[in-house]
Every structure is written in C-alpha cells, then in structure tokens.
Amino acid sequence: MNKVLILSDSHGLTEELTIIKERHHADYYIHCGDSELMKSTPPLNGFTTVKGNCDWKGDFPLEKIVEIGELRFFITHGHLFDVKMSLLHLQYRAQEVEADIVCFGHSHIAYAEKNGEQLFINPGSIRLPKRFKEPSYVLLKWTSANEVNVTFYHVNGKEITHFPYENQFNLK
Numbered sequence: 001m002n003k004v005l006i007l008s009d010s011h012g013l014t015e016e017l018t019i020i021k022e023r024h025h026a027d028y029y030i031h032c033g034d035s036e037l038m039k040s041t042p043p044l045n046g047f048t049t050v051k052g053n054c055d056w057k058g059d060f061p062l063e064k065i066v067e068i069g070e071l072r073f074f075i076t077h078g079h080l081f082d083v084k085m086s087l088l089h090l091q092y093r094a095q096e097v098e099a100d101i102v103c104f105g106h107s108h109i110a111y112a113e114k115n116g117e118q119l120f121i122n123p124g125s126i127r128l129p130k131r132f133k134e135p136s137y138v139l140l141k142w143t144s145a146n147e148v149n150v151t152f153y154h155v156n157g158k159e160i161t162h163f164p165y166e167n168q169f170n171l172k
Helices: 015-024 088-096
Strands: 002-007 028-031 047-049 063-068 071-076 101-103 111-115 118-122 136-142 148-154
Touching (some): 088 101, 088 118
16 A cells, blocks of 8 residues: 655644654655755655745755656645636646646645546645644555545644545546
8 A cells, every 4th residue: 555645834843744754654755845944854854845935945846746656746835826716727737747646735725636637635734724723734545546545634643534525536
C-alpha cells in the first residue's frame, strides 16, 4: 500500500510538522507551500515542498511533478493559479502535465474532489484553517489507482469525518 502525507499552509509551525510526520510514517511527504521556513529547516526534511506566496526565505520550486507508485502528482501552492477564485487555471495546468492527483493549498480550505480524470486535494491549513474550524492535513492511501482513499486528519491526529467530501476515488 502506498501512503502519502499532504499538508499545507503551516505558516511557521515546526513542532507540529515533526509530530505529524512521525505519527503516520508515510512513503512520501508533500508540503504545498507557505511553510515560511528555509529548505534546510529540520522539520521539512523528507518533505517535497513548493513555494507559497508567504515563502520569502525558502528557495523552493513553484511547482513539482512527481511519480509515486503508478500515480503522477502535480504539486503547487495555488496562488499563481488563482485557486481562491476558481480551479479552472489549475485544472488546465494539471491536464497539461498529465497529473492524476493535484495537490495545492493557498485558500486554507480543506477540499477533495475528482474533476474530470484528476483528483484535486487541498489539505487545508494546519495553522489557520478557513471554512472548517479544524486545522487539517491529508493522508492519501492506495493499493491501485482504482481505489484511492483520502482521509482528513486534525492536527492533533484525530480523523475528521464530517467534511463534506467523498473519501474513495477511482482514478483509472
């Protein structure tokens, strides 16, 4: 089984990053930007991190494409795609890079939904959540692209079950 931990918008938190990473022992760790940390900050060790609009110090890439198992991930913060207005620009870019899963942040609003052939995931914010009051992150698990599971967790480690999103997706 593949496990990927996805979080975003930690805005300077360090201890929480370490605790969350140690709690889940995932195969891959993604930070969708606005860590407000330097790339060399120890809590970011092991994370694939992209640059958010508040990452003035870190020399992170604006986007990243990674293959994890049989799935292609497109990772970005989202501010350059106007994700607070619409996901249309992000959707175009995701199609362009042939992503299966699109990981983004910026809005601080937890979100998971399949749009066309792609699964869009915003893990919310572990520091400053919006719309939902719980500071959140995501653990993504799959054994095949036919059964991808998205689980939202509170920063304290408890599963969040009341977000209005499906948690099972078929991607291929």
